[in-house]
Amino acid sequence: MPAIYEIATLTSKGQVTLPKSVRQLLGIDTGGKIAFDVREGVIVVSRVETAHEDPAIGAFLGLLEADIRGGRNLSTLQEDLAQTMLANANHSVNLDEDIEGEVAI
Numbered sequence: 001m002p003a004i005y006e007i008a009t010l011t012s013k014g015q016v017t018l019p020k021s022v023r024q025l026l027g028i029d030t031g032g033k034i035a036f037d038v039r040e041g042v043i044v045v046s047r048v049e050t051a052h053e054d055p056a057i058g059a060f061l062g063l064l065e066a067d068i069r070g071g072r073n074l075s076t077l078q079e080d081l082a083q084t085m086l087a088n089a090n091h092s093v094n095l096d097e098d099i100e101g102e103v104a105i
Contacts, residue, residue: 001025018045 006019018028026047028034033048067073077085 002025004019004021004025006022008016008019010016018034022045023029023032026032026034026045028047033050035046035048037044037046076082
């Protein structure tokens with residue numbers, strides 16, 4: 001990784017704009033996350049790795065959140081489904097394990 005020396009100014013609100021060269025080097029874009037580690041008076045800035053974000057799933061989750069906040073398109077779970085979910089809430093799952101029985105998609 002190439003060495004970069006940049007100076008940024010702290011605003012009255014305690015904000016700093018990351019210089020473009022630093023953003024490019026770290027691969028950070030709008031909405032990206034960074035971490036600050038202070039080690040013996042030295043600040044180390046690093047990119048926070050985020051989980052893969054599928055735009056379609058993100059859009060769906062946004063719509064779902066809006067519906068929940070607005071109280072729209074909601075219904076209660078069937079009692080047997082709710083009980084099954086609660087019974088399995090603390091069980092670990094191996095996603096690579098074969099599924100037994102018939103699966104309908």
